[in-house]
Amino acid sequence: MRQDQLDGLITFLCVAEHKSFSAAAVQLGVSPSAVSQSIRMLERRLGTPLFNRTTRSISLTEVGAHYLDRVAPAIHELTDAGAELDAATEHPSGLLRLNVPRAGYMIVLQPILHDFLDAYPAINLEVTIENSLVDIVERGFDAGIRFGHLVEQDMIGVKVGPAITAHVVASPDYLNRFDIPEHPHDLRSHNCIGFRHLTTGLVERWAFSRNGEDITLPIKGRLVINDSAALVQAALDGLGLAYMINGYIERFTAEGRLVRVLADWSPPLERLTLYYPDRHRVPPKLRALIDFLRTHLPAAQPTTEAILR
Numbered sequence: 645m646r647q648d649q650l651d652g653l654i655t656f657l658c659v660a661e662h663k664s665f666s667a668a669a670v671q672l673g674v675s676p677s678a679v680s681q682s683i684r685m686l687e688r689r690l691g692t693p694l695f696n697r698t699t700r701s702i703s704l705t706e707v708g709a710h711y712l713d714r715v716a717p718a719i720h721e722l723t724d725a726g727a728e729l730d731a732a733t734e735h736p737s738g739l740l741r742l743n744v745p746r747a748g749y750m751i752v753l754q755p756i757l758h759d760f761l762d763a764y765p766a767i768n769l770e771v772t773i774e775n776s777l778v779d780i781v782e783r784g785f786d787a788g789i790r791f792g793h794l795v796e797q798d799m800i801g802v803k804v805g806p807a808i809t810a811h812v813v814a815s816p817d818y819l820n821r822f823d824i825p826e827h828p829h830d831l832r833s834h835n836c837i838g839f840r841h842l843t844t845g846l847v848e849r850w851a852f853s854r855n856g857e858d859i860t861l862p863i864k865g866r867l868v869i870n871d872s873a874a875l876v877q878a879a880l881d882g883l884g885l886a887y888m889i890n891g892y893i894e895r896f897t898a899e900g901r902l903v904r905v906l907a908d909w910s911p912p913l914e915r916l917t918l919y920y921p922d923r924h925r926v927p928p929k930l931r932a933l934i935d936f937l938r939t940h941l942p943a944a945q946p947t948t949e950a951i952l953r
Contacts, residue, residue, distance in 0.1 A: 651682075651685065651689075652682045652689075655668065655672065658672055659695070659702070660708070661781075663701070667781075671784045690711075692705075694708035736767055736927075736928035736931070737766035738927075739770060739929075740768070740933060741784065741785045743772045744790075745790065747891065748790065748916055751806070752789055752805040753771065756936060757769075759940060760940075763936065764932055764936075775843070787920040788918070791917070799919040802937075803917055804915075804934075807912060808891075808913040808916070809910045809913060810850075811887075811890060811893055811897075811907075812850070812885055812886070812905050813893055813905070814902065814903060815881070815882040819903055821882075828909055831863060832864070834884065834885050835865045835867075835883070835884035836864060836865040836886075837867050837878050838863060838865055838868035839872075840869070849862055849863070853909065854908055859909075865884050865885075866884075867884060879902060880902065
């Protein structure tokens with residue numbers, strides 16, 4: 645066996661799994677040009693192209709697919725062996741990349757972030773906040789956080805964070821100028837601030853439930869916003885009633901800057917889920933975060949100070 649026979653195999657496997665040179669580069673911690681060079685050298689050594697390349701996508705050639713079938717199990721065995729040794733040290737390390745919506749950051753990550761980084765000094769954390777859905781595998785993320793119904797079925801999901809409920813809130817100034825609603829149908833005469841979802845383009849309907857009676861309303865108002873922080877600020881500014889989930893507004897209700905109405909009509913909502921690809925095992929750095937969330941988050945309270953800047 646020549647010493648260079650195994651060169652480039654990890655890069656080949658990573659590119660084949662992600663179908664992307666750039667995503668493979670992110671996972672490997674190198675530049676896309678380095679990934680491309682490694683693949684070219686491997687193809688030159690084997691004497692055959694492994695990938696079909698276009699300006700928009702790449703795919704395995706027939707030879708490349710056959711080669712992947714042969715080498716992938718052996719590479720996984722080697723990487724798993726190394727990962728097991730890493731886990732045995734009980735010192736999770738490396739870059740942990742997460743893709744989360746703003747709600748996921750505020751409700752799940754922000755309350756534990758300081759303590760988690762203190763507990764695991766060898767873990768570096770990169771958090772990308774995006775409300776739109778993305779392919780975490782293609783983009784090179786270790787895990788994502790979304791509301792449970794948005795998570796693809798081929799992902800492993802772990803419920804994280806507190807129970808989620810809806811809150812209808814307004815400023816004292818607004819409620820002094822208009823009657824306080826006592827029933828969801830009273831909202832028809834109110835200025836309700838709409839929230840347009842980036843993923844669907846639809847303005848959110850407001851859902852209510854009490855004693856077996858379920859009501860879903862298309863709300864009306866003069867203002868529609870697509871950012872949660874701006875929605876909170878609009879309510880603070882007295883522009884109308886806002887429909888928010890817990891995790892954003894606790895500090896403001898405690899200070900009396902926002903007042904909750906129709907509290908007995910608030911239904912439980914889908915909880916947030918941390919999800920990751922179905923792999924043979926969970927990397928120690930991700931396992932550390934999952935375990936930390938399970939043991940620390942129930943007692944943590946989000947401050948929400950970071951949402952208004």
